[in-house]
Each structure stands twice: as C-alpha cells, then as structure tokens.
Amino acid sequence: MNTWQQYQGIYVHIPFCVHKCLYCDFASTAGCDTALMESYTQALCKEITARAAELPVAADATIYFGGGTPSVLPLPYLTRLVTTLKDVGLWQHPQEATIEANPGTVTEESLEALRQLGFDRISLGIQSLQDDELRAMGRIHTAQEAVEVLRQARQAGFERISGDLIYGYPGQTLASVQSSVQGLLAQGLDHLSVYGLTVEEGTPLQRKLASGTLSLPDDDTVGDMYDFVTTYVPQQGLSRYEISNYARPGQESRHNMLYWRYVPYLGLGAAACTFTGQALVTNSCDIAKYNEGKNRQIENLTQPELAAESLFMGLRTAQGVNLQETKERFGCDTWSRYGRELDQAIHAGLLSYDAASQILRLTAKGMQYGNQVFAIFC
Ligand code: SF4
8 A cells, every 4th residue: 555545644633722822823722621621632532533444544654733732731631632542543653743832831740741642752832032022922931931841851751852933023133033043953953943924814913013013024134034044054954854844864844744745644633634635624623613523624636636736735845846756646747737837937946847857846046935836736
C-alpha cells in the first residue's frame, strides 16, 4: 500500500484557550469550562473510536495535538484521549508525537506528564520575547516565563522543541524582532516557525486597527523584519524548509510535512479537517454542534482540483514539487494546464523549474511573494 492510500498522520484539535489573543481567529474558545471540556473529551473519544477504521492507518503515523491550547486540557482528559487513540490503533509507533503548548499553561510537572503520555515533541507558542509586545497581543505569559518553559521542557525530556514567533505586529520594531529571534535561538532551539502577521477579519486586533487605536509597522519596516529573519535564521544553521518554518537537519516537523506533501491525514475534533486522498472532511467548528455529532462537511475533489491543491501545498516547501509525480498521482499534466501562468511566474523570478528532475519550486523572491504564485492554482 502506498502513502496515498492510508492515513499518515493524526491531528487532534483541542479548542480551548485561557484567553483569546487579540489577533487570533483559530477555532478556539476562551475560558476553560470544566463541564464543556468533559463533554468535548467524551465526544472526541467517540469520534476517535467511530473513525478509526475508515481508512488504513500507517503504523508510524504522526500524532499532532493542536488548538487552541491543548496544554489547557487537564491531564486526565488528555490521558483518556491518548488511551483511546492507542486502544483503536491510531497511535501505534508514531514517527513523532507533538503537542502544542502555551508557555502560560504548563509546569515542570505537567511537562513531565506529557512526556510520560508519549509526546516527544512540543511546539511552544512564544510569539515574542518582549513583554510589552506580549501584553499587546493578549498573551498570558511573559518573555521570562517562555524561556523558563523552554528549559523545563528540555529538562522533562523533550528533545524536539519548536517555538513560534510573529513579526509585523503593532508596536514591534526591527530591533525588537531581532532581539526576539536572537534570544530564542540562543536557547538552542532546533525548530522555529516565524509568521508574518495576518490581520484576520472580526478579531479585536482588526477592530483596533480600524478604529486607529493601534497601527501596523510600515511596509519598509516589515520588509526589513522579513529580510532579517530569512537571512539570520539560516545563518544560525536552521534551514528554511517551508515559507515560515526553519529547522536544523532532521528537526523538520514530520507531521506538517504531510500536509505539504498532500498525503492523507485524519483530523479529529471540532473544526478538524481530514484529507482522505479524494475528499476533504471538515468537522463543525461549533463545539456544541460537534459534541452532538452534527454539521460534518464532505467535499469530494476532482482529479484537477486534487492536482491544484497538491501544487499549492507542495510549493510552500523548499524542496518544491515533482511534476512527474503529480502527473502519476492525479493524471494532470501541469504544463498543459498552467503552462502560460507558470512561464510568467518563472520570468518574474518567482519560480524555478529544473527540466531534468521535473522539480518546480519557489525562488527566494517567490518565497516572499508566494501568494502571486498560489493564485495560479485557485
Ligand atoms: S493561545 Fe493560540 S489558539 Fe489560543 S487564542 Fe492565543 S493564538 Fe489563538
């Protein structure tokens, strides 16, 4: 059985956060209502059991608990979820088992417990190492607490630790972004995700910007931040393996690579998305509806749609996409379908194509202006 006929990764969504960050539009709810967490855990265990046999699962399928803030779910609930995944064979010998955590929600003891449960990789939402910026984002931790949690995570036995940072947030300067990136790398991180801020509709941040209470750094400053991150981080030995992700060799997120390679994965929990290889299945993002097992959407994709999506995802990575593989997999000849647009992007310096290997990939300029390329496939 090839990798396109079985789930290669399992995603579990935990839609709870202590407090909603100003910029966030992820599927999560503020406040940690115990009754809601209990009913959600029950519903999630039910879904895990019901969907375990829907497609074969690779024995080494990756595990990823994301959110929201998975680390706010009390340990007994996390234990029930992990046990259920193991009981039904979705968690066998994962190549990687990641849990996302907010530094304001873990302790030395809870980190050790997560390690005991079987998680071997932790992804910490740090976002900045400047306290004034963290406050302005609505984060619940300080810079010092974030650094302390990094130390505790290592102490607890996590050898694979990732940190997230944001640049382009109101109040940030080039110097403050430089200081956060340098400060985090000085902690010996092997994986770093650095996201340019996207202002999402309906968030408190968007309203504050619209009312003039806050303003974004100007475009030149944001460009300088981008130039710094994309130059400095690789100089420290972390390769840029995806538009926003950097890692030392072997430290790349194996789970996230599944999305970019467009292989099947199973998404469990509210708002979680599954890719079966032929269809996208999306659970309701409304926790109450999810708990009742309602509002799951199924979108069957045609071969051209699958091919377009695989190009869209694969081009995010430094390794790019193999067009021969795309043709074998989806029966789609990329050049016949998109030749004119791809030629234009190549002439604009956004894409490069190696005819011998049939690899199409973004150039350095394309990595910065990827949306111009991705629009080709929409
Ligand atoms: S902790 Fe993460 S998921 Fe929760 S509100 Fe903040 S950014 Fe969103």
